Amino acid sequence: MTEKGKISATCWLAGALLAMAGSAGAAGADARSIVQQGNGHGAPACQACHGSDGKGLAAAGYPRLAGLHPDYLHKQLDNFASGTRQNAVMRPIAEALSPVERDAISLYYGGLPAAAPVTADASASTAAEDVGTVLATRGRWSQQVPACEQCHGPGGVGVGANFPALAGQPAAYLQAQLQAWKAGTRHNDPLELMQHLSAALSDADIAAVSRWFAAPSARPREQAP
Ligand code: HEC
Numbered sequence: 001m002t003e004k005g006k007i008s009a010t011c012w013l014a015g016a017l018l019a020m021a022g023s024a025g026a027a028g029a030d031a032r033s034i035v036q037q038g039n040g041h042g043a044p045a046c047q048a049c050h051g052s053d054g055k056g057l058a059a060a061g062y063p064r065l066a067g068l069h070p071d072y073l074h075k076q077l078d079n080f081a082s083g084t085r086q087n088a089v090m091r092p093i094a095e096a097l098s099p100v101e102r103d104a105i106s107l108y109y110g111g112l113p114a115a116a117p118v119t120a121d122a123s124a125s126t127a128a129e130d131v132g133t134v135l136a137t138r139g140r141w142s143q144q145v146p147a148c149e150q151c152h153g154p155g156g157v158g159v160g161a162n163f164p165a166l167a168g169q170p171a172a173y174l175q176a177q178l179q180a181w182k183a184g185t186r187h188n189d190p191l192e193l194m195q196h197l198s199a200a201l202s203d204a205d206i207a208a209v210s211r212w213f214a215a216p217s218a219r220p221r222e223q224a225p
């Protein structure tokens with residue numbers, strides 16, 4: 001090989017390696033580094049609060065993001081930034097993320113494995129029922145409250161981009177969201193579905209149904225997965 005040939009072969013190889021490194025990281029690189037280290041211009045590392053696996057921090061009431069639909073996650077970041085979902089912690093963080101970063105992070109978390117799978121069928125048994133079970137599985141039609149499972153899926157696994165998973169979220173987090181709709185500080189729900197419904201629930205209802213979705217083992221009528 002001539003000297004010139006060697007150089008161009010080396011250049012080609014370097015170029016190919018760079019291209020490979022680029023494409024291997026293209027989908028995840030940005031997102032992963034923001035999740036682990038922040039974006040360097042205002043958004044801190046997400047994992048500090050949402051956990052290294054994206055499953056949240058139950059003790060602190062920080063929600064799970066892993067396995068939620070990317071479009072839902074993206075919408076929430078937009079909502080925090082615009083203030084239709086008011087939260088002092090997440091607002092500045094969402095504002096510091098560009099649209100491209102919101103996209104990448106939403107895809108990243110959406111692709112992580114969800115929390116514990118919900119396999120048991122809550123409607124299959126007949127033992128004594130608590131308020132949480134009734135609301136979750138049958139609703140309270142006297143107050144026009146449909147069963148949560150009708151929109152959020154069996155056991156709260158989530159349905160498509162619009163109806164987020166409730167299973168595996170900390171009880172304190174679920175409770176805070178229902179109270180936020182009641183108080184009007186979260187008003188980002190399509191057709192005000194959650195605002196109407198939350199308004200009909202008492203504080204005791206909210207606590208009970210939040211516990212039901214947070215802890216499969218707390219459900220009286222089914223086995224923990
Ligand atoms: C200092 C702690 C903290 C950090 C850091 C943090 N979050 Fe959050 N995040 C929260 C809290 C608290 C909530 C719940 C807000 C509420 O009650 O509405 C939340 C909620 C969310 C939600 C809504 C989840 C849902 O189920 O609706 C998304 C999406 C989210 N955060 C994304 C991110 C991303 C992306 C990052 C990193 C760029 C990040 N968060 C960093 C504390 C944090």
Ligand code: HEC
Pocket residue numbers: 063075135136145146147148149150151152162163164165166173174175177178188189190193194197209210
């Ligand atoms: C008619 C459909 C419908 C029913 C029934 C319903 N929900 Fe929802 N729920 C929604 C939609 C839509 C959203 C997403 C709102 C948004 O885009 O932020 C939501 C979001 C939520 C959230 C926020 C999740 C998160 O990650 O922040 C909680 C908590 C919740 N619902 C609890 C309940 C409970 C508890 C019940 C039963 C008492 C219930 N929902 C019944 C439609 C419904």
